[in-house]
Amino acid sequence: MSGFLPDEPNAEVRVSPNFGPRRDTPRPDMIVLHYTGMGTGAGAEAWLCDPASEVSSHYLVHEDGRVVQMVRESDRAWHAGKSSWFGRTDINSCSVGIEIVNPGHSLGYPGFPKRQINAVIGLCLGIVGRHSIPSHRVLAHSDVAPGRKIDPGEKFPWRALFEAGVGHLVPAAPIRRSAVLKAGDAGTDVEALQSMLTLYGYGVEITGGFDRQTEIVVEAFQRHFRPRRVDGVADSSTIRTLQRLLASVTVIAAK
Template identity: 60%
Template sequence: MSLFNADYRAACVLPSPNHGERPDGVRPDIILLHYTGMPSEEGALAWLCSPESQVSSHYFVHEDGRVVQLVPEERRAWHAGKSFWAGETDINSRSIGIEIANAGHPAGLPAFGDAQIEAVIELCRDCGQRLDIRPERVLGHSDVAPVRKVDPGENFPWGKLHVAGVGHFVEPVPVSGGRFFQKGESGQPIEALQSMLSLYGYDIDITGEYSEKTEGAVAAFQRHFRPALVDGVADMSTIETLHRLLSTLPRYA
Protein backbone atom coordinates (compact mmCIF):
# COMPACT_ATOMS: atom_id res chain seq x y z
CA MET A 1 0.00 0.00 0.00
CA SER A 2 1.24 3.50 -0.80
CA LEU A 3 1.76 6.23 1.76
CA PHE A 4 -1.27 8.13 3.03
CA ASN A 5 -1.81 11.16 5.22
CA ALA A 6 -2.02 10.33 8.91
CA ASP A 7 -5.42 10.88 10.52
CA TYR A 8 -3.72 11.56 13.85
CA ARG A 9 -1.28 14.42 13.47
CA ALA A 10 1.27 13.04 15.93
CA ALA A 11 1.58 9.74 14.05
CA CYS A 12 4.09 8.78 11.41
CA VAL A 13 2.90 6.45 8.65
CA LEU A 14 4.05 2.89 7.91
CA PRO A 15 1.48 1.32 5.58
CA SER A 16 0.27 -2.23 6.18
CA PRO A 17 -1.26 -4.14 3.25
CA ASN A 18 -3.70 -5.89 5.59
CA HIS A 19 -7.03 -4.08 5.42
CA GLY A 20 -10.28 -3.83 3.49
CA GLU A 21 -13.30 -1.64 2.97
CA ARG A 22 -15.73 -0.83 5.74
CA PRO A 23 -19.32 -1.75 4.80
CA ASP A 24 -21.36 1.10 3.34
CA GLY A 25 -22.69 3.41 6.00
CA VAL A 26 -20.67 1.85 8.85
CA ARG A 27 -18.45 4.24 10.74
CA PRO A 28 -16.16 3.41 13.67
CA ASP A 29 -17.83 3.79 17.05
CA ILE A 30 -15.45 1.62 19.12
CA ILE A 31 -11.80 2.11 20.08
CA LEU A 32 -10.30 -1.33 20.69
CA LEU A 33 -7.06 -1.63 22.64
CA HIS A 34 -4.66 -4.57 22.37
CA TYR A 35 -1.21 -5.49 23.57
CA THR A 36 1.09 -7.04 20.98
CA GLY A 37 2.03 -10.05 23.13
CA MET A 38 5.35 -10.51 21.30
CA PRO A 39 8.91 -10.40 22.69
CA SER A 40 9.99 -7.34 20.68
CA GLU A 41 8.13 -4.31 19.42
CA GLU A 42 10.11 -4.41 16.18
CA GLY A 43 8.92 -7.96 15.54
CA ALA A 44 5.33 -7.06 16.37
CA LEU A 45 5.34 -4.07 14.03
CA ALA A 46 6.86 -6.13 11.23
CA TRP A 47 4.20 -8.82 11.72
CA LEU A 48 1.37 -6.27 11.48
CA CYS A 49 2.84 -5.09 8.16
CA SER A 50 3.48 -8.54 6.69
CA PRO A 51 1.04 -9.87 4.06
CA GLU A 52 1.64 -13.33 5.52
CA SER A 53 0.11 -12.39 8.89
CA GLN A 54 -3.29 -11.22 7.64
CA VAL A 55 -3.54 -9.01 10.73
CA SER A 56 -3.17 -5.27 11.25
CA SER A 57 -4.32 -2.35 13.34
CA HIS A 58 -4.90 1.30 12.62
CA TYR A 59 -2.27 2.41 15.13
CA PHE A 60 0.81 1.03 16.88
CA VAL A 61 2.15 2.67 20.05
CA HIS A 62 5.83 2.11 20.82
CA GLU A 63 7.13 1.71 24.36
CA ASP A 64 8.67 5.19 24.18
CA GLY A 65 5.35 6.75 23.12
CA ARG A 66 5.92 7.08 19.38
CA VAL A 67 2.74 6.45 17.40
CA VAL A 68 2.67 4.81 13.97
CA GLN A 69 -0.41 4.66 11.75
CA LEU A 70 -0.60 1.48 9.67
CA VAL A 71 -4.08 1.70 8.15
CA PRO A 72 -6.22 4.77 7.33
CA GLU A 73 -9.16 5.14 9.69
CA GLU A 74 -11.59 5.00 6.77
CA ARG A 75 -10.41 1.44 6.08
CA ARG A 76 -11.23 -1.76 7.98
CA ALA A 77 -8.13 -3.06 9.79
CA TRP A 78 -7.92 -6.73 10.80
CA HIS A 79 -7.38 -6.89 14.55
CA ALA A 80 -10.50 -8.04 16.42
CA GLY A 81 -11.06 -11.51 14.95
CA LYS A 82 -14.18 -13.37 16.05
CA SER A 83 -15.76 -10.95 18.47
CA PHE A 84 -18.98 -9.45 19.84
CA TRP A 85 -20.12 -6.32 21.60
CA ALA A 86 -23.65 -5.10 22.34
CA GLY A 87 -25.25 -7.14 19.57
CA GLU A 88 -22.57 -6.47 16.95
CA THR A 89 -20.44 -9.32 15.60
CA ASP A 90 -18.28 -7.51 13.03
CA ILE A 91 -16.16 -5.47 15.42
CA ASN A 92 -13.46 -4.83 12.81
CA SER A 93 -15.95 -2.84 10.74
CA ARG A 94 -16.98 -0.71 13.71
CA SER A 95 -13.66 -0.03 15.40
CA ILE A 96 -10.33 1.74 15.47
CA GLY A 97 -7.70 -0.81 16.48
CA ILE A 98 -4.72 0.26 18.59
CA GLU A 99 -1.85 -2.15 19.24
CA ILE A 100 0.29 -1.27 22.26
CA ALA A 101 3.81 -2.69 22.30
CA ASN A 102 3.90 -4.92 25.38
CA ALA A 103 4.93 -8.57 25.69
CA GLY A 104 1.89 -9.29 27.87
CA HIS A 105 1.02 -12.49 29.70
CA PRO A 106 3.71 -14.64 28.04
CA ALA A 107 6.33 -12.35 29.61
CA GLY A 108 4.66 -12.03 33.01
CA LEU A 109 2.69 -8.84 32.28
CA PRO A 110 5.43 -6.19 32.18
CA ALA A 111 4.29 -2.73 33.21
CA PHE A 112 3.20 -0.17 30.64
CA GLY A 113 5.51 2.85 30.80
CA ASP A 114 4.28 6.37 31.52
CA ALA A 115 5.30 7.77 28.12
CA GLN A 116 3.49 4.97 26.34
CA ILE A 117 0.28 5.38 28.36
CA GLU A 118 0.31 9.15 27.86
CA ALA A 119 0.59 8.53 24.12
CA VAL A 120 -2.32 6.07 24.25
CA ILE A 121 -4.40 8.64 26.15
CA GLU A 122 -3.71 11.40 23.63
CA LEU A 123 -4.41 9.10 20.69
CA CYS A 124 -7.69 7.87 22.19
CA ARG A 125 -8.75 11.43 23.03
CA ASP A 126 -8.09 12.55 19.48
CA CYS A 127 -9.90 9.60 17.87
CA GLY A 128 -12.79 9.86 20.32
CA GLN A 129 -13.32 13.55 19.67
CA ARG A 130 -12.95 13.41 15.89
CA LEU A 131 -15.11 10.30 15.49
CA ASP A 132 -17.56 11.04 18.33
CA ILE A 133 -16.93 7.74 20.12
CA ARG A 134 -18.61 7.39 23.52
CA PRO A 135 -16.41 6.65 26.57
CA GLU A 136 -18.06 3.27 27.22
CA ARG A 137 -17.05 2.20 23.71
CA VAL A 138 -13.33 2.30 24.56
CA LEU A 139 -12.74 -1.41 25.11
CA GLY A 140 -10.09 -4.08 25.42
CA HIS A 141 -9.71 -7.05 23.09
CA SER A 142 -10.65 -9.33 25.99
CA ASP A 143 -13.98 -7.50 26.37
CA VAL A 144 -15.11 -8.36 22.85
CA ALA A 145 -13.53 -11.84 22.76
CA PRO A 146 -13.72 -13.35 26.27
CA VAL A 147 -11.92 -16.68 26.79
CA ARG A 148 -10.20 -16.34 23.40
CA LYS A 149 -8.27 -13.15 24.25
CA VAL A 150 -6.84 -11.64 27.45
CA ASP A 151 -5.26 -8.41 26.21
CA PRO A 152 -4.45 -5.67 27.06
CA GLY A 153 -4.42 -7.51 30.41
CA GLU A 154 -5.22 -6.86 34.04
CA ASN A 155 -2.18 -4.60 34.46
CA PHE A 156 -3.44 -2.11 31.89
CA PRO A 157 -4.22 1.19 33.72
CA TRP A 158 -7.86 1.72 32.72
CA GLY A 159 -8.38 3.93 35.78
CA LYS A 160 -5.61 6.28 34.69
CA LEU A 161 -7.16 6.57 31.24
CA HIS A 162 -10.54 7.38 32.77
CA VAL A 163 -9.10 10.13 34.98
CA ALA A 164 -7.63 11.63 31.79
CA GLY A 165 -11.03 11.56 30.09
CA VAL A 166 -10.73 8.27 28.17
CA GLY A 167 -13.08 5.34 28.68
CA HIS A 168 -15.74 4.37 31.21
CA PHE A 169 -14.65 3.21 34.65
CA VAL A 170 -15.64 3.25 38.32
CA GLU A 171 -13.49 2.62 41.36
CA PRO A 172 -13.64 -1.17 41.89
CA VAL A 173 -15.27 -2.41 45.08
CA PRO A 174 -12.53 -4.03 47.21
CA VAL A 175 -12.33 -7.82 47.18
CA SER A 176 -13.78 -9.27 50.37
CA GLY A 177 -15.73 -12.26 51.60
CA GLY A 178 -19.42 -12.99 51.19
CA ARG A 179 -21.62 -14.93 48.79
CA PHE A 180 -20.23 -15.82 45.39
CA PHE A 181 -21.28 -17.71 42.27
CA GLN A 182 -19.17 -19.95 40.08
CA LYS A 183 -19.23 -22.44 37.22
CA GLY A 184 -21.71 -25.27 37.70
CA GLU A 185 -24.24 -23.31 39.74
CA SER A 186 -27.67 -22.19 38.53
CA GLY A 187 -30.57 -20.03 39.60
CA GLN A 188 -32.18 -16.61 39.40
CA PRO A 189 -29.20 -14.67 40.82
CA ILE A 190 -27.03 -16.04 38.02
CA GLU A 191 -29.65 -15.08 35.45
CA ALA A 192 -29.60 -11.55 36.90
CA LEU A 193 -25.79 -11.46 36.67
CA GLN A 194 -25.93 -12.59 33.05
CA SER A 195 -28.53 -9.93 32.27
CA MET A 196 -26.32 -7.19 33.72
CA LEU A 197 -23.27 -8.35 31.77
CA SER A 198 -25.38 -8.47 28.61
CA LEU A 199 -26.73 -4.97 29.25
CA TYR A 200 -23.18 -3.66 29.42
CA GLY A 201 -22.32 -5.34 26.11
CA TYR A 202 -20.72 -8.71 26.83
CA ASP A 203 -21.51 -11.79 24.75
CA ILE A 204 -23.40 -14.00 27.19
CA ASP A 205 -26.42 -16.30 27.12
CA ILE A 206 -29.08 -15.52 29.75
CA THR A 207 -29.87 -19.04 30.93
CA GLY A 208 -29.44 -19.00 34.70
CA GLU A 209 -26.66 -21.59 34.28
CA TYR A 210 -23.13 -20.54 35.28
CA SER A 211 -21.50 -21.98 32.16
CA GLU A 212 -17.96 -21.76 30.85
CA LYS A 213 -19.10 -18.86 28.67
CA THR A 214 -20.42 -17.04 31.76
CA GLU A 215 -17.16 -17.69 33.59
CA GLY A 216 -15.25 -16.24 30.62
CA ALA A 217 -17.40 -13.11 30.51
CA VAL A 218 -16.99 -12.58 34.26
CA ALA A 219 -13.21 -12.98 33.95
CA ALA A 220 -13.14 -10.49 31.06
CA PHE A 221 -15.15 -8.01 33.13
CA GLN A 222 -12.79 -8.47 36.08
CA ARG A 223 -9.73 -8.03 33.86
CA HIS A 224 -10.99 -4.60 32.79
CA PHE A 225 -12.97 -3.31 35.76
CA ARG A 226 -11.90 -5.31 38.88
CA PRO A 227 -8.34 -6.43 38.11
CA ALA A 228 -7.26 -7.19 41.68
CA LEU A 229 -8.49 -10.79 41.25
CA VAL A 230 -9.29 -12.31 37.85
CA ASP A 231 -10.75 -15.76 38.50
CA GLY A 232 -14.13 -15.87 36.71
CA VAL A 233 -15.95 -16.18 40.05
CA ALA A 234 -18.74 -13.66 40.60
CA ASP A 235 -18.10 -12.50 44.15
CA MET A 236 -19.78 -9.51 45.78
CA SER A 237 -16.96 -7.19 44.71
CA THR A 238 -17.46 -8.15 41.06
CA ILE A 239 -21.25 -7.88 41.19
CA GLU A 240 -21.28 -4.54 43.03
CA THR A 241 -18.66 -3.08 40.67
CA LEU A 242 -20.85 -4.13 37.74
CA HIS A 243 -23.89 -2.51 39.41
CA ARG A 244 -21.99 0.75 39.85
CA LEU A 245 -20.69 0.68 36.29
CA LEU A 246 -24.18 0.21 34.83
CA SER A 247 -25.63 2.94 37.04
CA THR A 248 -23.17 5.48 35.62
CA LEU A 249 -24.04 4.79 31.98
CA PRO A 250 -26.09 7.68 30.55
CA ARG A 251 -28.86 5.35 29.39
CA TYR A 252 -29.32 3.84 32.87
CA ALA A 253 -28.30 6.68 35.19
Protein backbone atom coordinates in the same frame (compact mmCIF):
# COMPACT_ATOMS: atom_id res chain seq x y z
CA MET B 1 6.50 6.94 0.32
CA SER B 2 3.94 7.12 3.15
CA GLY B 3 0.80 6.15 1.21
CA PHE B 4 -1.59 8.45 3.13
CA LEU B 5 -1.62 11.39 5.51
CA PRO B 6 -2.07 10.25 9.11
CA ASP B 7 -5.37 10.92 10.89
CA GLU B 8 -3.36 11.53 14.06
CA PRO B 9 -1.13 14.57 13.43
CA ASN B 10 1.92 13.31 15.35
CA ALA B 11 1.83 9.75 14.06
CA GLU B 12 4.40 8.18 11.79
CA VAL B 13 3.01 6.24 8.83
CA ARG B 14 3.88 2.71 7.82
CA VAL B 15 1.24 1.30 5.53
CA SER B 16 -0.14 -2.18 6.13
CA PRO B 17 -1.71 -3.99 3.18
CA ASN B 18 -4.02 -5.83 5.58
CA PHE B 19 -7.24 -3.82 5.46
CA GLY B 20 -10.48 -3.37 3.55
CA PRO B 21 -13.60 -1.21 3.48
CA ARG B 22 -15.81 -0.88 6.54
CA ARG B 23 -19.03 -2.85 6.23
CA ASP B 24 -22.48 -1.45 7.02
CA THR B 25 -21.11 1.56 8.89
CA PRO B 26 -19.54 4.77 7.57
CA ARG B 27 -17.36 5.43 10.61
CA PRO B 28 -16.12 3.76 13.79
CA ASP B 29 -18.01 4.03 17.07
CA MET B 30 -15.64 1.95 19.22
CA ILE B 31 -11.96 1.76 20.19
CA VAL B 32 -10.41 -1.63 20.97
CA LEU B 33 -7.10 -1.73 22.85
CA HIS B 34 -4.67 -4.64 22.47
CA TYR B 35 -1.18 -5.56 23.48
CA THR B 36 1.15 -6.94 20.83
CA GLY B 37 2.22 -10.08 22.73
CA MET B 38 5.57 -10.22 20.90
CA GLY B 39 9.16 -9.89 22.01
CA THR B 40 9.87 -6.53 20.37
CA GLY B 41 7.98 -3.57 19.05
CA ALA B 42 9.91 -3.71 15.78
CA GLY B 43 8.86 -7.32 15.31
CA ALA B 44 5.23 -6.48 16.04
CA GLU B 45 5.28 -3.55 13.61
CA ALA B 46 6.74 -5.75 10.87
CA TRP B 47 4.18 -8.50 11.51
CA LEU B 48 1.24 -6.08 11.35
CA CYS B 49 2.51 -4.87 7.97
CA ASP B 50 3.27 -8.31 6.53
CA PRO B 51 0.65 -9.52 4.03
CA ALA B 52 1.31 -13.09 5.16
CA SER B 53 0.11 -12.32 8.70
CA GLU B 54 -3.39 -11.24 7.61
CA VAL B 55 -3.56 -9.03 10.71
CA SER B 56 -3.21 -5.30 11.22
CA SER B 57 -4.35 -2.44 13.40
CA HIS B 58 -4.96 1.21 12.79
CA TYR B 59 -2.22 2.21 15.23
CA LEU B 60 0.78 0.82 17.07
CA VAL B 61 2.09 2.59 20.18
CA HIS B 62 5.71 1.82 21.03
CA GLU B 63 7.15 1.74 24.54
CA ASP B 64 8.87 5.09 23.99
CA GLY B 65 5.56 6.72 23.04
CA ARG B 66 6.03 6.71 19.26
CA VAL B 67 2.75 6.26 17.42
CA VAL B 68 2.68 4.53 14.04
CA GLN B 69 -0.46 4.56 11.90
CA MET B 70 -0.81 1.60 9.54
CA VAL B 71 -4.42 1.81 8.36
CA ARG B 72 -6.61 4.87 7.81
CA GLU B 73 -9.39 5.32 10.36
CA SER B 74 -11.86 5.32 7.47
CA ASP B 75 -10.81 1.76 6.59
CA ARG B 76 -11.34 -1.60 8.28
CA ALA B 77 -8.20 -2.97 9.93
CA TRP B 78 -7.98 -6.68 10.79
CA HIS B 79 -7.35 -6.55 14.53
CA ALA B 80 -10.29 -7.95 16.50
CA GLY B 81 -10.74 -11.39 14.95
CA LYS B 82 -13.69 -13.46 16.14
CA SER B 83 -15.39 -11.10 18.56
CA SER B 84 -18.69 -9.52 19.56
CA TRP B 85 -20.21 -6.63 21.50
CA PHE B 86 -23.93 -6.01 21.96
CA GLY B 87 -24.54 -8.87 19.56
CA ARG B 88 -22.50 -7.35 16.75
CA THR B 89 -19.89 -9.78 15.46
CA ASP B 90 -18.03 -7.66 12.91
CA ILE B 91 -16.11 -5.58 15.43
CA ASN B 92 -13.47 -4.71 12.84
CA SER B 93 -16.03 -2.71 10.87
CA CYS B 94 -17.14 -0.53 13.78
CA SER B 95 -13.87 0.02 15.62
CA VAL B 96 -10.43 1.59 15.64
CA GLY B 97 -7.79 -0.89 16.77
CA ILE B 98 -4.76 0.20 18.80
CA GLU B 99 -1.91 -2.23 19.42
CA ILE B 100 0.25 -1.34 22.44
CA VAL B 101 3.74 -2.78 22.48
CA ASN B 102 4.00 -5.20 25.42
CA PRO B 103 5.26 -8.81 25.34
CA GLY B 104 2.20 -10.00 27.22
CA HIS B 105 1.48 -12.74 29.70
CA SER B 106 3.46 -15.46 27.95
CA LEU B 107 6.64 -13.36 27.94
CA GLY B 108 6.73 -11.95 31.45
CA TYR B 109 4.04 -9.26 31.13
CA PRO B 110 5.84 -6.12 32.35
CA GLY B 111 4.01 -2.92 33.24
CA PHE B 112 3.26 -0.27 30.65
CA PRO B 113 5.70 2.71 30.66
CA LYS B 114 4.18 6.07 31.55
CA ARG B 115 5.25 7.73 28.30
CA GLN B 116 3.60 4.93 26.36
CA ILE B 117 0.35 5.34 28.28
CA ASN B 118 0.47 9.11 27.81
CA ALA B 119 0.74 8.51 24.07
CA VAL B 120 -2.20 6.07 24.18
CA ILE B 121 -4.26 8.68 26.03
CA GLY B 122 -3.46 11.40 23.50
CA LEU B 123 -4.22 9.07 20.61
CA CYS B 124 -7.54 7.94 22.10
CA LEU B 125 -8.61 11.52 22.81
CA GLY B 126 -8.01 12.37 19.17
CA ILE B 127 -9.99 9.36 17.92
CA VAL B 128 -12.84 10.03 20.35
CA GLY B 129 -13.00 13.63 19.20
CA ARG B 130 -12.93 12.79 15.50
CA HIS B 131 -15.68 10.15 15.74
CA SER B 132 -17.71 11.07 18.87
CA ILE B 133 -17.03 7.67 20.42
CA PRO B 134 -18.91 7.13 23.72
CA SER B 135 -16.77 6.54 26.80
CA HIS B 136 -18.25 3.09 27.42
CA ARG B 137 -17.17 1.95 23.96
CA VAL B 138 -13.45 2.18 24.69
CA LEU B 139 -12.82 -1.49 25.32
CA ALA B 140 -10.22 -4.21 25.77
CA HIS B 141 -9.64 -6.98 23.25
CA SER B 142 -10.54 -9.31 26.11
CA ASP B 143 -13.95 -7.61 26.44
CA VAL B 144 -14.95 -8.32 22.84
CA ALA B 145 -13.21 -11.72 22.62
CA PRO B 146 -13.43 -13.20 26.14
CA GLY B 147 -11.61 -16.48 26.60
CA ARG B 148 -9.90 -16.20 23.24
CA LYS B 149 -7.96 -13.06 24.24
CA ILE B 150 -6.81 -11.59 27.56
CA ASP B 151 -5.12 -8.40 26.37
CA PRO B 152 -4.22 -5.72 27.27
CA GLY B 153 -4.60 -7.46 30.62
CA GLU B 154 -5.03 -6.69 34.29
CA LYS B 155 -1.89 -4.50 34.48
CA PHE B 156 -3.21 -2.06 31.90
CA PRO B 157 -3.86 1.28 33.68
CA TRP B 158 -7.47 1.93 32.78
CA ARG B 159 -7.75 4.40 35.65
CA ALA B 160 -5.05 6.64 34.16
CA LEU B 161 -7.01 6.72 30.90
CA PHE B 162 -10.29 7.43 32.69
CA GLU B 163 -8.81 10.25 34.71
CA ALA B 164 -7.59 11.80 31.46
CA GLY B 165 -11.06 11.57 29.91
CA VAL B 166 -10.81 8.25 28.06
CA GLY B 167 -13.02 5.25 28.70
CA HIS B 168 -15.62 4.26 31.25
CA LEU B 169 -14.79 3.26 34.81
CA VAL B 170 -16.25 3.33 38.31
CA PRO B 171 -14.51 2.66 41.62
CA ALA B 172 -14.40 -1.11 42.09
CA ALA B 173 -16.39 -2.27 45.09
CA PRO B 174 -14.19 -3.57 47.94
CA ILE B 175 -13.32 -7.25 47.95
CA ARG B 176 -14.79 -8.83 51.07
CA ARG B 177 -15.78 -12.27 52.26
CA SER B 178 -19.20 -12.76 50.73
CA ALA B 179 -21.51 -15.19 49.06
CA VAL B 180 -20.44 -15.90 45.51
CA LEU B 181 -21.80 -17.19 42.25
CA LYS B 182 -19.49 -19.70 40.62
CA ALA B 183 -19.23 -22.48 38.08
CA GLY B 184 -22.02 -25.02 38.54
CA ASP B 185 -24.46 -22.66 40.26
CA ALA B 186 -27.92 -22.08 38.81
CA GLY B 187 -30.97 -19.99 39.49
CA THR B 188 -32.37 -16.49 39.31
CA ASP B 189 -29.22 -14.85 40.73
CA VAL B 190 -27.13 -16.34 37.94
CA GLU B 191 -29.74 -15.24 35.40
CA ALA B 192 -29.59 -11.69 36.82
CA LEU B 193 -25.78 -11.68 36.54
CA GLN B 194 -25.90 -12.88 32.93
CA SER B 195 -28.52 -10.25 32.14
CA MET B 196 -26.38 -7.44 33.56
CA LEU B 197 -23.32 -8.59 31.63
CA THR B 198 -25.40 -8.68 28.46
CA LEU B 199 -26.80 -5.20 29.16
CA TYR B 200 -23.26 -3.87 29.35
CA GLY B 201 -22.39 -5.51 26.03
CA TYR B 202 -20.71 -8.83 26.80
CA GLY B 203 -21.57 -11.91 24.78
CA VAL B 204 -23.10 -14.39 27.21
CA GLU B 205 -26.27 -16.44 26.88
CA ILE B 206 -28.90 -15.90 29.57
CA THR B 207 -29.59 -19.42 30.76
CA GLY B 208 -29.64 -19.21 34.55
CA GLY B 209 -26.75 -21.67 34.66
CA PHE B 210 -23.21 -20.59 35.59
CA ASP B 211 -21.50 -22.39 32.75
CA ARG B 212 -17.95 -22.11 31.42
CA GLN B 213 -18.81 -19.23 29.08
CA THR B 214 -20.25 -17.24 31.98
CA GLU B 215 -17.09 -17.87 33.99
CA ILE B 216 -14.95 -16.69 31.05
CA VAL B 217 -16.99 -13.51 30.64
CA VAL B 218 -16.79 -12.77 34.39
CA GLU B 219 -12.99 -13.11 34.12
CA ALA B 220 -12.97 -10.66 31.21
CA PHE B 221 -15.10 -8.21 33.16
CA GLN B 222 -12.81 -8.47 36.18
CA ARG B 223 -9.68 -8.05 34.07
CA HIS B 224 -10.93 -4.64 32.92
CA PHE B 225 -13.06 -3.34 35.79
CA ARG B 226 -11.96 -5.23 38.95
CA PRO B 227 -8.37 -6.32 38.21
CA ARG B 228 -7.26 -6.93 41.81
CA ARG B 229 -8.68 -10.46 41.57
CA VAL B 230 -9.35 -12.19 38.27
CA ASP B 231 -10.82 -15.59 39.08
CA GLY B 232 -14.13 -15.90 37.23
CA VAL B 233 -16.05 -16.00 40.51
CA ALA B 234 -18.85 -13.45 40.81
CA ASP B 235 -18.40 -12.23 44.37
CA SER B 236 -20.20 -9.19 45.80
CA SER B 237 -17.38 -6.89 44.62
CA THR B 238 -17.77 -8.07 41.03
CA ILE B 239 -21.56 -7.78 41.05
CA ARG B 240 -21.64 -4.36 42.74
CA THR B 241 -19.00 -3.00 40.37
CA LEU B 242 -21.08 -4.21 37.42
CA GLN B 243 -24.20 -2.59 38.89
CA ARG B 244 -22.33 0.70 39.32
CA LEU B 245 -21.15 0.59 35.71
CA LEU B 246 -24.66 0.02 34.39
CA ALA B 247 -26.03 2.84 36.53
CA SER B 248 -23.27 5.11 35.28
CA VAL B 249 -24.04 4.31 31.64
CA THR B 250 -27.68 5.18 32.29
CA VAL B 251 -26.65 8.55 33.69
CA ILE B 252 -24.35 9.23 30.72
CA ALA B 253 -27.08 8.31 28.24
CA ALA B 254 -29.58 10.60 29.97
CA LYS B 255 -27.39 13.69 29.57
